[in-house]
Amino acid sequence: MNVVAFTSSSSKPTRNILNKRTTQLFSTLSPKSETYLQKQEQLHAASPLSLAPMMEYTDRHFRHMVRLISKNTLLYTEMVAANAIVHEKQGALERKDNFITPPVKGSILEQQIHGDLDEFGYDMTYLRRFLGQSSIMKEGPSVLQLGGSDPEQLFGACQTLNDLTKSGYCDYTAVNLNCGCPSPKVAGKGQFGAALMEEPELVKSLVESMHNGCNGDIPITVKCRIGTDAGYTFSKAGYEEIDEDKEYSNLCRFIETVASSGAVTDFQVHARIAVLSKKFSPADNRKVPKLKYEFIRKLVEDYPEFTFSLNGGINTVVDAKAELERCDNMAGVMIGRAWAANPWSFAMADEILYPESSNNIIENVYNAEGKPKNRLEILKLYGEHADNEELIWDPVKIRRFIIKAASPLFAGEQNGKRYRIALDDIAGIPKKLKQQNKSMEDQPPISGLIMNAALNNLKEDILLSSPKESYDKIYGKKDSSTQVIKDWQDERKQKQDCATSIH
Template sequence: MTSSSTRRRGASQEDGGSEGPDERVSLAPMMEYTDRHLRFLLRLLSKRMVLYTEMITAPTLYHNEESRDRFLRFNSPAEHPVVLQLGGSDPGQLAEASRLASPYKYNAMNLNCGCPSERVSGKGCFGAALMREPERVAELCTAMSEGSRGKIPVTVKCRIGVDDDDSYEQLAHFVETVSGASPVRHFLVHARKAILGGLSPDQNRRVPPLKYPFVYRLSREFPHLRFTLNGGVLSYEDVAEHLREGVHGVMIGRAVVARPFYWSDVDARVFGSADGNPGLTRREVLDRYGAYAQEEEARGGPRMRRLLIKPVHNLFAGEPMGKRFRATLDQALLEPSLDVRQVLERATAVMPAALLEVLPGSAAIPAPEAVRH
């Protein structure tokens, strides 16, 4: 278990930059989802939710000089607070990736120690596989901090365990070792273990049971550290329950992608913002996103169209005419004479005003289904 000497050592170490943003609610990093287009859309719905990038591997930044800006650029300053997630297992490459990312002014950098994909944990020898090597994780996180000259907080996203290495004691040892030998003071914990080599990434999000008490216990036993709970969070009620149990934040993944407008009330309901939410109706969101998408398409060309439409696909999810909105988007995308803004305008035109003018926090917004994923 945890020794008081290690806890004191971890608590007294330099933190490597500020504590980072208020992460009471954050968007989980998700490959092929949390690109800068989705993040722009979500920033129209919330000023306070912390947004994570897709994982970018350190070798990608290290070896592809011509593509670095494409991977690292985001909609600054409008997108803040935003966290860069890196993947890798080489200290030198991670240090260089952090150095290259520093000018972009991310609010924090996060090391992926939770991805169960065979490409990552097998060939890549990083992601969830790193949980078996906490000393190495500490070395990698130290390298990331040094690469940014200690100006950006470094955090870790992990599982509660890997395969049969899934006891609370092993998880606590991981946290204790990493925090004791690196600047990491914040762990984002997916409350399921990862099963490597036996389940797909999708199955790893559903099959291993959730063990929230593991994360609650970490919060109690490591009071000098911060813990964010991830996994199975669907609603504001879920968020409130986990925060009452003492975790410092709750991370939400596919529930945000599936029903983005449901989360447009998060600033008022969770952060208690004095000025509330951005307060935009769906019509206003689509209008502002359309202007953004038009500029992006002008820079990137027609190949950008589907990438730019994808974030708004579920803006009416759960509504009686949500399928009609999605079908109209898909049909309009097939017309080469329309630019992306015109595609959005055509889909907006088929929706009734009653749905377009709903404000965040309205009782008319349907709640998510009570299914844990």
């Protein structure tokens, strides 16, 4: 495709980090291995629906919950800063022992970490915070999202990931570079995320370094926006008058430049610009700029050699199905807030969004009993994960994260709020006991507490309703999740305001 030449009017200079050493390190791509090709096939098979990366939400606990709901959905981690992983990699070179803080003796984590890791000397307790997956069940198709703007740091982070993948510690289907987050902490002070949209040549270098860090074994993908407001002062009215041909040309320039590396063919595109010239919060950036789905549909048409997934403004399985049917060659749809607010609303995703052929490509991660049939079974299996996590980690530090992932499972249901309040009480037990200088030894396991919270507050027909029954009754209708998402956002803001007032 011939793209109109575009010169950014932004006066910001490209960062001078593409030095001679960096160029020499990453100028030649590692060959793509058989493992790479297998993972790429799994990535494409799982792409019809993705769980969007969300800070403070898509940790290993929530991803485990989502996997119990859907076998096929492509899961994304929270964004992990590359320098956090590189910091540990550098520390590993300076010590001989595997652990600064060893895992609990006899725990599954201890069993997972075997002799193959001795040569690396990584502190696995530290790295598990960033790279860990469920220790009782395979995670299935999943993507590690990295943030950063330094090729050498991203190379080191991916090299560490590849080391741990080969050792059987984790198994991600792909690694994603964050070029879409508009948060002032990321795109402003951090100068990565959506700020990278203005530096496609740098992004090209970043993805090359990531590919080589993975030694050509793991696919690299890019999540971006359709552009930024670089070169003008954003206003809602003014944006309506922007030359869309020029705006699309700029997006094409970014896609073509990044793809010319040979390291990336897969893009996830949020269909809004990122407003970086104003102190917009991520919420503002999600609501104020206009959605332009037509840009992503046009990318699909203009670049059939690449794959594109659409992100932004889609909240239900019904909406996702309609968008995929509207654009036949769209790889998939990515959804974030609706998953976080009401995960059970996606319980029919496997049946509705994935062709039968997906089952031959995407690994079955469930036990002999198969996928859970209702939310009571999900809580039972999630309880096994929760108990094991508290064997590995101090409940004072980990419990609130475990509980958070289970809280929205009955969103919108009768007495769902009472269930969440009961879980909040359970989350606070370890900290309260510590303040009272009391031990956790005599406390019941967290799995039993979660199950009792459900049994004591929710009716049997809700606990035992199948995905299809819930879909036919509620979630098969257009805009079925609108109120639940609004309630979730209001509750989230209330907790943030409360935390701010305390501090």
